[in-house]
Amino acid sequence: MEINGSINRAACVLLSVCVALTSQERPDDAGGWWVDSDVRFQDEGSCNIDVLDGASLSYQQFIERYAYSRPVVLRGLTDNTKFKLLCSKSTLLQEYGSRKVRLSTANTYSYRKVDVPFQEYVDKFLRPQSTDALGSDTMYFFGDNNFTEWQRLFDHYESPPYVLPHTSGAYSFGIAGPGTGVPFHWHGPGYSEVIYGRKRWFLYPPDKEPHFHPNHTTLSWVRDTYPNLPEHEAPLECTIRPGEVLYFPDRWWHATLNLDTSVFISTFLG
DSSP states (O other), X not given: OHHHHHHHHHHHXXXXXXXXXXXXXXXXXXXXXXXXXXXXXXXXXXXXXXXXXXXXXXXXXXXXXXXXXXXXXXXXXXXOHHHHHHTSHHHHHHHHTTSEEEEEESSTTOOOEEEEEHHHIIIIIOSOOOTTOBGGGOEXXXXXXXXXXXXXHHTTOOOOSOOOTTOOEEEEEEEEOTTOOOOSBOOSOEEEEEEESOEEEEEEOTTSOXXXXXXXOHHHHHHHTGGGOOGGGOOEEEEEOBTEEEEEOTTOEEEEEESSSEEEEEEEEO
């Protein structure tokens, strides 16, 4: 079983890392974030997390089954059609192109931060991840949003309705190129929704710390570590698409890998 599992994961890595295509058909609705030279990672991996229609899960069921114990992917939980239109490339650049955004290094402890105009981030930093780059050399736009400047956008986001008792939500908005992501880390509970693109998630419960290097990117972990994991050390994982929301409980280890140029927003419950 363990050997077969490792072989399957190795095959997935070959597909996702080596077979990164530049000649795929343009997605029907990419919000302008797709470019002809874009790299998209073919393999979405397996999904061993529950995936449910949001309408089929009551708040009480969410609390009892998932809120404190395991992640879940929910579809159709909210309608963010208008927010999605506002997140198109042309609209965001027109509204926010000259405003500063804060970039963080994509390592577990995010030591360095850099402020650049949003237009400069899109023109110079929004590119596919190099397989040999370190996390400390990779600048990632996620969170650290100036809520005064971005409030008009966030006012149109419909956050997931299931809030844990005695918590409130705080938004973190981001845009990142294919192959980018954040390595394993943990914090409080929250949701993550993809607006454009696809994002692959890897998760471990709090008592099962994954094996990873804090300054290596998720892409390098998928290439070098993931294929060799014995079956009992394999993560929970799933790729979420536009309109899908992943919920992760408190203190769960997680890492992400953007398979396309992706626009996404998280709601942290604290």
